[in-house]
Amino acid sequence: MDAHFITRRNFLRYQIAGAIGAASGVGLFLPRRIFADPIPDISVVKGAPGPATRAAVELLGGMKHFVKPGQRVVIKPNMSFSSPPERASNTHPEVVRELVVLCKEAGASSILVLDNTLDNAERCLENSGIRAICNSVIKNIVQTIDDAPLFSEVKIPGGKRMSSTDVMKAVLKSDVLIAAPVAKSHSATGVSLAMKGMMGLVYDRRTMHIRGISTCVVDICSVLKAHLTVIDATRVLSTNGPHGPGKVLKENTVIASRDMVAADAFTVSSFEWYDQHYKPSQVAHIREAHERGLGRMDIQNLNIKKTIL
Amino acid sequence: MSFRRIIQLFSLFLFLFLLFAALSFSSSSWPVDLFLRMDPALTVFTVLSARILLLAFLPVLIVLGATIMMGRVFCSHVCPMGTTLELWEKFNRSTAGKRVSSTNLNFLKYLLLAFLFGSAILGVSWVFWASPLSLITRFYGLFIYPILAFLAERGLLILRPLAEQFNMNSIAFLQIASPRFSTQFFILAFFLALFLLEHYSPRFWCRTLCPSGALLALCSIRPLIGRQVTSACTHCGKCARVCPMEAIELESPITTKHGECIVCRSCEEICPERAVSFPVLWSGKASQPDGFFPDRRRFILAGLAGALTAVSGLTGLASPSGKAGPGKVAPPGLLRPPAALPEMEFLSRCVRCGECMVACPTNTLQPIWFEAGLMSLFSPALTPRRGYCIPDCRQCSLVCPTGAISFLTPKERFWAKTGTAVIYKEKCLAWEHKKGCMVCDEVCPFKAVEFRFEAGNPVPVPEVKEERCTGCGYCEHYCPVQNQSAIVVSPMGAIRLAKGSYLETAKRQGLNFSLRKATTFEFPPAPKGDIPGRAPGFD
Numbered sequence: 001m002d003a004h005f006i007t008r009r010n011f012l013r014y015q016i017a018g019a020i021g022a023a024s025g026v027g028l029f030l031p032r033r034i035f036a037d038p039i040p041d042i043s044v045v046k047g048a049p050g051p052a053t054r055a056a057v058e059l060l061g062g063m064k065h066f067v068k069p070g071q072r073v074v075i076k077p078n079m080s081f082s083s084p085p086e087r088a089s090n091t092h093p094e095v096v097r098e099l100v101v102l103c104k105e106a107g108a109s110s111i112l113v114l115d116n117t118l119d120n121a122e123r124c125l126e127n128s129g130i131r132a133i134c135n136s137v138i139k140n141i142v143q144t145i146d147d148a149p150l151f152s153e154v155k156i157p158g159g160k161r162m163s164s165t166d167v168m169k170a171v172l173k174s175d176v177l178i179a180a181p182v183a184k185s186h187s188a189t190g191v192s193l194a195m196k197g198m199m200g201l202v203y204d205r206r207t208m209h210i211r212g213i214s215t216c217v218v219d220i221c222s223v224l225k226a227h228l229t230v231i232d233a234t235r236v237l238s239t240n241g242p243h244g245p246g247k248v249l250k251e252n253t254v255i256a257s258r259d260m261v262a263a264d265a266f267t268v269s270s271f272e273w274y275d276q277h278y279k280p281s282q283v284a285h286i287r288e289a290h291e292r293g294l295g296r297m298d299i300q301n302l303n304i305k306k307t308i309l
Numbered sequence: 310m311s312f313r314r315i316i317q318l319f320s321l322f323l324f325l326f327l328l329f330a331a332l333s334f335s336s337s338s339w340p341v342d343l344f345l346r347m348d349p350a351l352t353v354f355t356v357l358s359a360r361i362l363l364l365a366f367l368p369v370l371i372v373l374g375a376t377i378m379m380g381r382v383f384c385s386h387v388c389p390m391g392t393t394l395e396l397w398e399k400f401n402r403s404t405a406g407k408r409v410s411s412t413n414l415n416f417l418k419y420l421l422l423a424f425l426f427g428s429a430i431l432g433v434s435w436v437f438w439a440s441p442l443s444l445i446t447r448f449y450g451l452f453i454y455p456i457l458a459f460l461a462e463r464g465l466l467i468l469r470p471l472a473e474q475f476n477m478n479s480i481a482f483l484q485i486a487s488p489r490f491s492t493q494f495f496i497l498a499f500f501l502a503l504f505l506l507e508h509y510s511p512r513f514w515c516r517t518l519c520p521s522g523a524l525l526a527l528c529s530i531r532p533l534i535g536r537q538v539t540s541a542c543t544h545c546g547k548c549a550r551v552c553p554m555e556a557i558e559l560e561s562p563i564t565t566k567h568g569e570c571i572v573c574r575s576c577e578e579i580c581p582e583r584a585v586s587f588p589v590l591w592s593g594k595a596s597q598p599d600g601f602f603p604d605r606r607r608f609i610l611a612g613l614a615g616a617l618t619a620v621s622g623l624t625g626l627a628s629p630s631g632k633a634g635p636g637k638v639a640p641p642g643l644l645r646p647p648a649a650l651p652e653m654e655f656l657s658r659c660v661r662c663g664e665c666m667v668a669c670p671t672n673t674l675q676p677i678w679f680e681a682g683l684m685s686l687f688s689p690a691l692t693p694r695r696g697y698c699i700p701d702c703r704q705c706s707l708v709c710p711t712g713a714i715s716f717l718t719p720k721e722r723f724w725a726k727t728g729t730a731v732i733y734k735e736k737c738l739a740w741e742h743k744k745g746c747m748v749c750d751e752v753c754p755f756k757a758v759e760f761r762f763e764a765g766n767p768v769p770v771p772e773v774k775e776e777r778c779t780g781c782g783y784c785e786h787y788c789p790v791q792n793q794s795a796i797v798v799s800p801m802g803a804i805r806l807a808k809g810s811y812l813e814t815a816k817r818q819g820l821n822f823s824l825r826k827a828t829t830f831e832f833p834p835a836p837k838g839d840i841p842g843r844a845p846g847f848d
Contacts, residue, residue, distance in 0.1 A: 083825070187845040188768070213745050243751050273844045283848070
């Protein structure tokens with residue numbers, strides 16, 4: 001675990017440097033915020049997938065902040081396509097592994113990595129590289145689920161287009177939900193990030209398309225609110241998403257937040273999509289989630305902490 | 310347990326194991342279709358109707374040779390149909406007392422033989438109505454297997470909570486996809502009838518109807534090894550009563566109708582005087598076809614009837630006979646498995662055993678009813694709504710016993726186009742309802758669905774790039790529109806060759822398939838719509 005130690009040390013050094021910087025510079029103008037709320041709304045770390053993931057979570061107060069000993073955790077990555085990590089259709093396996101390790105360190109009693117794949121499940125598990133890498137931490141925690149009895153109905157009290165949906169029972173039984181999407185474009189919803197990724201936990205996605213995909217994504221996110229969102233933007237699928245292959249931007253960035261809307265919004269504004277910049281409000285489901293109070297897309301008013309490893 | 314019983318159960322077990330191998334082991338080197346290739350009627354009439362000689366049919370020569378030597382041992386020891394019927398009889402013990410003699414119907418199997426011969430001569434294969442191996446493969450593969458899978462699925466519901474308690478994820482999240490098949494009602498009705506007949510008369514099928522039995526009976530009229538009775542016989546008649554094939558007459562237990570005898574040796578076992586044995590018949594005389602053989606006139610009539618039904622099939626509205634051209638009527642959605650032979654040759658070879666449907670990993674291969682005419686009954690068709698056709702999968706061709714689906718090299722298989730996707734704009738969520746969707750684009754393994762912008766529509770709409778489309782059906786399978794998909798694979802442009810290269814044919818037609826997952830994939834330039842510079846899905 002030498003690598004982790006070095007990472008942590010580096011990370012602490014950056015944190016101290018950041019604190020000094022904050023105290024001497026920005027701190028003069030916004031002192032109250034620094035002392036009252038030392039934990040940022042969004043953390044952004046540049047670096048290799050694994051260490052950047054760890055650092056991004058640490059900036060938010062560490063995994064112990066989200067996972068208490070004995071709790072059950074579900075991690076929802078993208079692994080819906082049978083393509084290798086460099087294509088950026090799926091979450092980078094090292095990001096997923098780091099999250100599993102962090103949850104294990106925090107004392108989670110059970111960790112599951114779940115998705116409902118579009119491509120053949122076996123091929124997705126194999127080619128995404130996620131199953132193999134997680135098996136090296138804990139065996140058999142990466143599973144794909146599409147069998148109806150493994151889902152259970154959930155009411156959506158504030159739903160606009162949907163009054164209920166069937167969600168994986170394993171998710172309903174869990175205490176902590178972690179969204180771990182890859183940053184990618186999507187031909188129907190603009191981008192597919194934390195919120196859109198929640199579709200991977202519900203049984204009937206067809207209905208959502210028929211009733212209006214963006215509103216339905218917000219509907220399901222109102223009951224599937226991730227406690228922690230970690231967006232893998234180490235590679236960004238900028239065109240031809242969600243399946244790809246398309247233009248892959250090498251951004252080496254991991255973005256984390258307690259607010260899945262904020263994480264999504266920040267990701268939208270940070271990268272180019274089809275060679276252009278967009279505002280979060282140009283993505284219908286992000287805008288609607290903000291309007292419905294699920295989270296915030298006004299990232300200019302949020303406390304964002306950036307680090308480079 | 311007698312030696313015969315052991316061999317019988319072993320054969321049945323092997324048959325079921327090979328069927329299981331067909332559905333479980335992709336790229337398997339097991340001869341999964343071995344039993345089908347041993348079926349005399351299936352092979353002989355396929356040779357006749359398709360006018361082919363296949364090396365694959367070698368096992369049937371062994372069966373025929375063995376029959377000439379020692380009689381119908383295949384029927385009593387190997388045939389899974391015979392074993393299944395015998396097991397049913399064992400299970401249902403009431404048969405013994407109630408036996409109804411049906412000797413006078415035994416000629417029927419020869420008429421059936423003539424019927425199949427008459428149709429096969431005209432190139433029409435009716436073997437699927439009567440070939441025992443085709444029928445029993447369908448019984449276990451398309452009827453019993455889904456039931457077992459269904460029960461296993463239900464069993465999992467009980468097992469799962471236990472597995473969850475102990476954090477056994479591999480069981481807690483185990484999923485069994487139970488297959489579904491159409492036309493299983495036919496199999497149910499057919500076997501219900503067989504079992505019912507078995508209830509009143511043991512081996513009724515084998516004695517009275519089985520055309521393979523008839524062929525083997527013709528081969529075993531004078532076997533080298535056969536039943537012989539010594540002078541110790543007291544004419545007690547026990548052997549005649551125990552013989553399941555009624556090959557021994559009560560009045561004269563000394564003589565044997567060798568054509569009917571399946572060498573089960575029940576007579577030898579039961580004889581109190583030990584007068585019955587099965588030695589080499591050096592001086593044996595050929596037994597007559599035992600009066601069961603129908604007279605010539607009936608035989609010819611049956612052959613003519615077969616020819617007549619063949620003609621009625623050939624002249625049906627949806628008949629594929631003749632050259633393609635105007636006036637041809639075929640179901641708009643009839644998609645054959647990849648690399649299926651041209652339709653007429655395909656139908657003359659396909660024995661409807663259902664092996665391809667059992668082996669298909671996505672359950673897209675389904676037997677069809679009458680929608681494509683009498684000749685296509687029970688033949689396999691792709692059903693994209695049920696499942697897509699995996700672009701690099703060759704399972705169906707691997708298990709096909711007659712080569713009705715060509716087993717190609719992976720490179721050739723890739724170009725075996727099964728059809729082309731067509732978008733029904735008036736059903737499409739994006740085109741008609743102006744809702745963001747693009748699921749077809751999302752799932753297409755070839756990027757044969759492209760999006761573009763239309764004036765007046767805020768969302769991108771899908772468009773099929775025909776030259777990139779193989780007809781795999783991912784789009785139709787996943788399209789959220791109920792019940793008929795808004796994007797449907799039509800057989801248009803399907804490539805079906807009796808000989809020659811699929812790759813060359815496809816390239817010559819300007820086709821350009823490229824899998825997205827391939828490392829060499831060159832994606833088409835990002836589409837520019839009517840509304841310039843806007844990424845799809847953004848406002």
